Amino acid sequence: MVQMLKVKILENKQVLPDFFRMVLAAPMVAKEAVPGQFLMINTSDTLDPFLKRPISVNRIDQEKGTISLIYQIVGKGTRLLTKKNAGEEIQIIGPLGKGFCWSEQDKTIVLVGGGCGIAPLVALAEALVQTGKEVFVLLGSQCKEKLLGEDEFKELGCTVMVATDDGSYGRRGFVTELLDELSQKKRIDQVYCCGPLPMTKAVVQITKKAFIPCQISLEERMGCGIGACIGCVTKVRREDGTIDYKKVCHDGPVFTSSEVVFDD
Amino acid sequence: MVQMLKVKILENKQVLPDFFRMVLAAPMVAKEAVPGQFLMINTSDTLDPFLKRPISVNRIDQEKGTISLIYQIVGKGTRLLTKKNAGEEIQIIGPLGKGFCWSEQDKTIVLVGGGCGIAPLVALAEALVQTGKEVFVLLGSQCKEKLLGEDEFKELGCTVMVATDDGSYGRRGFVTELLDELSQKKRIDQVYCCGPLPMTKAVVQITKKAFIPCQISLEERMGCGIGACIGCVTKVRREDGTIDYKKVCHDGPVFTSSEVVFDD
Amino acid sequence: MINLSVEIAGIKFKNPVMVASGCYGFGREFSNFYDLNLLGAIMVKGLTLEPRIGNPPPRIAETPAGMLNSVGLQNPGVEGFIKNELPWLKQYDVPVIANINGHSYEEFAEITDRLAGVSGISALEVNISCPNVKNGGMFFGTDPVMAGEVVKRVRAKTDLPLIVKLSPNVTDIAEIAKAVEAAGADAVSLINTVLAMAIDIKTRRPALSNVVGGLSGPAVKPLAVRMVWQVAQAVSVPIIGMGGIAKAEDAIEFFLAGANAVAIGAANLSNPMVAVEVIDGLKMWLEQEKIEDIQHLVGGVII
Amino acid sequence: MINLSVEIAGIKFKNPVMVASGCYGFGREFSNFYDLNLLGAIMVKGLTLEPRIGNPPPRIAETPAGMLNSVGLQNPGVEGFIKNELPWLKQYDVPVIANINGHSYEEFAEITDRLAGVSGISALEVNISCPNVKNGGMFFGTDPVMAGEVVKRVRAKTDLPLIVKLSPNVTDIAEIAKAVEAAGADAVSLINTVLAMAIDIKTRRPALSNVVGGLSGPAVKPLAVRMVWQVAQAVSVPIIGMGGIAKAEDAIEFFLAGANAVAIGAANLSNPMVAVEVIDGLKMWLEQEKIEDIQHLVGGVII
Ligand SMILES: Cc1cc2nc3c(=O)[nH]c(=O)nc-3n(C[C@H](O)[C@H](O)[C@H](O)COP(=O)(O)OP(=O)(O)OC[C@H]3O[C@@H](n4cnc5c(N)ncnc54)[C@H](O)[C@@H]3O)c2cc1C
Ligand SMILES: Cc1cc2nc3c(=O)[nH]c(=O)nc-3n(C[C@H](O)[C@H](O)[C@H](O)COP(=O)(O)OP(=O)(O)OC[C@H]3O[C@@H](n4cnc5c(N)ncnc54)[C@H](O)[C@@H]3O)c2cc1C
Ligand SMILES: Cc1cc2nc3c(=O)[nH]c(=O)nc-3n(C[C@H](O)[C@H](O)[C@H](O)COP(=O)(O)O)c2cc1C
Numbered sequence A, B: 001m002v003q004m005l006k007v008k009i010l011e012n013k014q015v016l017p018d019f020f021r022m023v024l025a026a027p028m029v030a031k032e033a034v035p036g037q038f039l040m041i042n043t044s045d046t047l048d049p050f051l052k053r054p055i056s057v058n059r060i061d062q063e064k065g066t067i068s069l070i071y072q073i074v075g076k077g078t079r080l081l082t083k084k085n086a087g088e089e090i091q092i093i094g095p096l097g098k099g100f101c102w103s104e105q106d107k108t109i110v111l112v113g114g115g116c117g118i119a120p121l122v123a124l125a126e127a128l129v130q131t132g133k134e135v136f137v138l139l140g141s142q143c144k145e146k147l148l149g150e151d152e153f154k155e156l157g158c159t160v161m162v163a164t165d166d167g168s169y170g171r172r173g174f175v176t177e178l179l180d181e182l183s184q185k186k187r188i189d190q191v192y193c194c195g196p197l198p199m200t201k202a203v204v205q206i207t208k209k210a211f212i213p214c215q216i217s218l219e220e221r222m223g224c225g226i227g228a229c230i231g232c233v234t235k236v237r238r239e240d241g242t243i244d245y246k247k248v249c250h251d252g253p254v255f256t257s258s259e260v261v262f263d264d
Numbered sequence C, D: 001m002i003n004l005s006v007e008i009a010g011i012k013f014k015n016p017v018m019v020a021s022g023c024y025g026f027g028r029e030f031s032n033f034y035d036l037n038l039l040g041a042i043m044v045k046g047l048t049l050e051p052r053i054g055n056p057p058p059r060i061a062e063t064p065a066g067m068l069n070s071v072g073l074q075n076p077g078v079e080g081f082i083k084n085e086l087p088w089l090k091q092y093d094v095p096v097i098a099n100i101n102g103h104s105y106e107e108f109a110e111i112t113d114r115l116a117g118v119s120g121i122s123a124l125e126v127n128i129s130c131p132n133v134k135n136g137g138m139f140f141g142t143d144p145v146m147a148g149e150v151v152k153r154v155r156a157k158t159d160l161p162l163i164v165k166l167s168p169n170v171t172d173i174a175e176i177a178k179a180v181e182a183a184g185a186d187a188v189s190l191i192n193t194v195l196a197m198a199i200d201i202k203t204r205r206p207a208l209s210n211v212v213g214g215l216s217g218p219a220v221k222p223l224a225v226r227m228v229w230q231v232a233q234a235v236s237v238p239i240i241g242m243g244g245i246a247k248a249e250d251a252i253e254f255f256l257a258g259a260n261a262v263a264i265g266a267a268n269l270s271n272p273m274v275a276v277e278v279i280d281g282l283k284m285w286l287e288q289e290k291i292e293d294i295q296h297l298v299g300g301v302i303i
C-alpha cells in the first residue's frame, strides 16, 4: 500500500561528482516496492521547495528493510537533499507507480540506461538475475567519471557494455549503437530502458524495427506523484487509435514502448 | 562598519526550555559592536523564510573575536536556527542600529529586563561594570524555569533581583514593582530597559515620575534591518511637538524614553 | 465539545474543511491515505460536457512557495463522471460538489441539466474562473454581466445549491461577487488560480506547454485572504475561502477574514495528509482558545 | 566583451539592473555594502508634494516567499528630497529616477513641475499603482482613462522621460499599458505590489496596521512575468520588469518575457548585496551562453 512515512536516513553519500546515494530504513516500502517504482521525497520542511521530488528505487533490500536511492544534483531540491545527515528523518511517499514487469519465458534481457536513468535498472537487474535470466546491461554516459552503477551490475553477474560521448571509457558514441549491434548478434526477449528522452526514443525505434518487446521508464514534471493532479501526463495511443494522456506517476513511469506517442 | 558576512557557528545550544545560545566567530563584528546593537540573521538558504531575523548582541568578546546571541524559539525562523550545527556557516549583517550609551558621571545604574529582552542587557552590564559603575539588575519572568541570565549578571558583579509572575522565584509580581521600591531607596542615575512592551511602558512611567533618565530598547517588525524600507518605525515626538516615525533599526533600537510616544 | 459543523446553502457539512477542485481527482488516490469521511466536502475535478484530454505536458511548474498548472480540464466528461466516479464516491458520507465548466452559456446550462437529477451530488460549483482553457473559462469570471448571466442560466436548470467560483484576475472581485449573488448564487468560493507564467531559462521556453497557467499554493495566500475579506464586506451569501492553505493556522486566517468554510488545493499535492492535519489542527486550536463553535470565528478579524 | 548597456527613453544605462522604488531608500544604506556606481539606475523612494509620515506600524509582514508592506509613502516630500537626498546621490554616476505620487491630477502635475528643472534626475517614474495610500494611488492605475489622464498631465509639465508604473491589481494590464503609451509614456515599469492581507491569528488583527498592504518578493514572480509578457505583446515602448527578482536567473526570465531592463525590490531587503549579485550573475550567464548583447535576450521566449 502507498504510504506517507517519516523514515530514517541510514546513509547519504556522494558516489560520483554529481550523484549521491541515500539509504533509507523503510521496511514497509522495501517489502512492497518493485523495480521501476519511485518515491516522492520531501527535500525541505519549509515551503521552498513546495513540492516533493520523485526519485526511483535503486536497490531494494527486503531482509534489511532498506531502500537505496541514487540522485543527481540538478537543482534546489536535490541540493537540499545532499545536506541531510545519516540519522535524520525524511518524509517520503511510496512505493509509487507501475514498475517493470517480466515473464517466466524471457531468457535474454537487455537493459539500456543513461544518466540517472541507470539507477532504477540496478534493482531490476537484481530481480532478473535472481529469476535466472541472462542480463546484458548497456550503459551510456558523457564520460567515465559520470558513469553510474557499472560495478554493481557486474557484481550481480550481468554482462556490462559501456559507451561514452567522449570515448573516455568503452565505446565512443551512443549506447544505442551497442544495442543495435547486440540485437543483430543475439536473440533478445525483452529490452528495458531508462534514461534521457532522446536515448529512449532511439531505443524504441531500434526495438520496434527488431520486433523486440520493450518497456521504457519515462520522466515528467510531477505535482503530486500519486495520480491526483493529472500534471505528469504523457501522450499515448488508445486501442481505438485515438490520442489520450496517461499519468506517468500512476499509469507509469514504466510503459510498454508501443503505447507511447512521441512528439516531433 | 556594517557588513554582510558568512561567519562560523562555534556553539548553538539550548540554555532554557525555549532559549538557545549561539556563539559566532566574528572578529570584525566583535570589534565594533556596542551593547544594544543587533544582527540580522539568515535563518535559511531558501526563500522560506524570506527575510532575515533581528537578534540582539548578548555578549561581545573582542579578544576571542566572538559574539554571543540568545534567541527564543517563537516561530519558523528561530526554529530553523536551532537546527544549525556548530561548524556550519551562517550569513549575518551587523552590527546594526544605535546601542545603549552611558556617561562618565553616572554611578548607579539599574537594568530592567524581561523575557528575551534580558539578552542584550548582559553585554551592557559587562560594559558598565568595567567602567566601575554599580549595577542593579531587575529581571522579570513568567516562572523560574524561564528566567534568563541571572548567573551571568551575578558573575559580572551586579546585584540581581527577580520577580516572577507565579512567585516560583524571587518576588511574586511584576519586575516594575522592584524598580519602584528601589527608586525610592536609592538615587539612580540611569535606567536601561529591554523587554515586553507593557513592561517597558511601566518602566517609562516610573522613571518619568522619579525624574530618572531612561533608555529603552524597542522591537518592531523588520524588513531590512538597515534602514532602507522604513518598515520598522516607532512613533516619536519631534522637538517642535509634532509627531514623526523613526526607524527602530536605524535610529534605535535604543531610544531615550522621553522621545517615544506610546499609543493606547 | 467543539462544534465544527457548518451549514452552507442548506447543506450540512460535518466540518468546514473541503478539498478544492482539481487537486483531489475524484478522491480515489487519497483513500489510500485516510478515510474520506473525515472531510467536510469533496469538490471534484472540473467537469465538462464532453470528455477532454487537456493540455500537452509540461502541465506543472514549481514556483517560490507555489506552483503553476495548466492541466486544461482533462476530465472524463459529465457522463463518465456519473458512470465511473460518482458511484464510488457515494460509498462515503461526504457531500460531493461537482465543479462545472462551459465554453458558452448554453454549455453551462446543458451540463447543469445533465447533473440536476443525479443523486449523490450535493451542490454545483460553477467555475467561471479557470485560466487554463482558451475561449471561456476565466473570461466569464472577469465581467460582472457575463458572470451573472452564467449563474442565471445555471440557476434556471436546477434547484441544487450553486456555489460560484470567482477569479482573482480582476480589478474588483467584490463587484463580481455582488453580480453573482444577485443572479442567484447560494454561495461563492474563491480564489481560483492566478494567471501566471514561468520561463525555463535553459530551454528558453515557457515552463508550461500552454505558455500561461494558474498560480496557487502558499504564495497566493495573502492575495486570497484580501479577496475573501473584500467579498465578505460586499455580499451576504456564505464564502468558501481558499488559496494557499497548508496548515490549520492558514485556515484560521480565512475564517477570521470572513470565510464560512475553507478548501485546500495545491497543498494536497505536496502533502496528501494535509486535509486531515488541518481539521485536527483546527479542533485543537479552537479547544485551546476555548471557542465552542467554529462559526464564532467567521469574520472575526479585529479592524 | 558582453554588452550590458541599454538605452531606454533616450537614457543610457550602463546595465539593465535597477533597484526598485521603496526598497532602496535614497541609496545611502546600500553605500555601506557596495559602490552604487555598479547599478543600472536607482529608483528612489516614492515622493509626494508634501512630506508624509506614512502609516503606523506594523508596516511589514512576512508571507510565504514574500512580504507585505504598507509603508504608506513615508517620505521627506519633493523639496526635502531635492535639498537633502539628491545632492548626495549626485556624487554617483548613476541615473536617478524619481518615483512620483499624487492624490489628484493636479498634484501629479505640481510635483512634476517641481522636479522638471532639477538637475540630477534622469527620468520620472509615475506611480499610478501604490496600494498603500487611500484616495489615489492604485486607483489611477486601475482605469485606462484615468491612467492616461495622469500621464497627459505629467507629460505637459516636463520633457523628462516618463516611465509609468503599472498596477497588477487589474483585469487587463495590457489595456492600461496601451492607454499610458498613447498618453505619452516613454516606458512602462511593472509590477507594483499586489494588494493583499495577512491576519495574525494570535491577536486576530491584520498583520498590518493599514489592514491591507502590498505583496512583493519571489511569491509574485510568476504573476509579474506573465504581465510583462502580456504587456510586451501590447505596446512598443520599453518595459522595466520587476516582481520577485532575487537572482540572475529570475532577471533572465523577465528579459525573455520581454523586459528591456529589470528592477529589484524586496530582495534588497533580505539581501543587501542582491543587485550586485544579479549584475555579476547576468554577465556570467551571458558569457556562458555566448550572448554578446543583453538586448538579444529581450523577448526571446520561444513560444
Ligand atoms: C518517476 C521519476 C523518477 C525519477 N528518478 C530519479 C532518480 O532515481 N534519480 C535522479 O537523480 N533523478 C530522478 N528523477 C528526476 C528528479 O525527480 C529530478 O531531477 C528532481 O525532481 C529535480 O529536483 P531539483 O529540485 O533538484 O531541481 P529543480 O530545481 O526542480 O529543477 C532543476 C532543473 O531540473 C529540471 N527538472 C526538474 N525536475 C524534472 C523532472 N521531473 N523531469 C525533467 N527535468 C526536471 C528542470 O528543467 C530544471 O531546470 C526522476 C523523475 C521522475 C519523474
Ligand atoms: C532589534 C531587535 C532585537 C531582537 N533581539 C532578540 C534577541 O536578542 N533574542 C530573541 O529571542 N529575540 C529578539 N528579537 C525578536 C526576534 O527578532 C523575533 O522573535 C524573531 O524575528 C521571530 O522570528 P521567527 O521566524 O521565529 O518567528 P515568526 O514565525 O516570524 O513569528 C512568530 C510570532 O512571533 C511574533 N514576532 C515575530 N517577529 C517579531 C518581532 N520582530 N517583534 C515582535 N513580534 C514578533 C509574531 O507575532 C509571530 O506570531 C529582536 C527583535 C528586534 C526587532
Ligand atoms: C493542479 C490543479 C488543478 C486545478 N483544477 C481546477 C479545476 O478543475 N476547477 C477549478 O475550479 N479549480 C481548479 N484548480 C484551482 C483550485 O481548486 C484552487 O481554487 C486554487 O488552486 C487555489 O487554492 P490552493 O492555493 O489551495 O491550491 C486547480 C488547481 C490546481 C493546483
Ligand SMILES: Cc1cc2nc3c(=O)[nH]c(=O)nc-3n(C[C@H](O)[C@H](O)[C@H](O)COP(=O)(O)O)c2cc1C
Pocket: B223, B229, B231, D020, D021, D022, D023, D045, D046, D047, D069, D071, D073, D099, D127, D130, D165, D191, D192, D193, D215, D216, D217, D218, D220, D242, D243, D244, D245, D263, D264, D265, D266, D267
Ligand atoms: C517596502 C516597500 C516599499 C515600496 N515603496 C514603493 C514606492 O514608494 N513607490 C513605488 O512605486 N513602489 C514601491 N514599492 C514597490 C516596488 O518598487 C516593486 O514594484 C514591488 O515591490 C515588486 O518588486 P519586488 O517583488 O522585487 O519587490 C515598494 C515595495 C516595498 C517592498
Ligand code: FES
Pocket: A221, A222, A223, A224, A225, A226, A227, A228, A229, A230, A231, A232, A233, A247, A248, A249, A250
Ligand atoms: S504528478 Fe500528480 S497526477 Fe502524476
Ligand code: FES
Pocket: B221, B222, B223, B224, B225, B226, B227, B228, B229, B230, B231, B232, B233, B247, B248, B249, B250
Ligand atoms: S527594517 Fe527596514 S528600515 Fe528598519
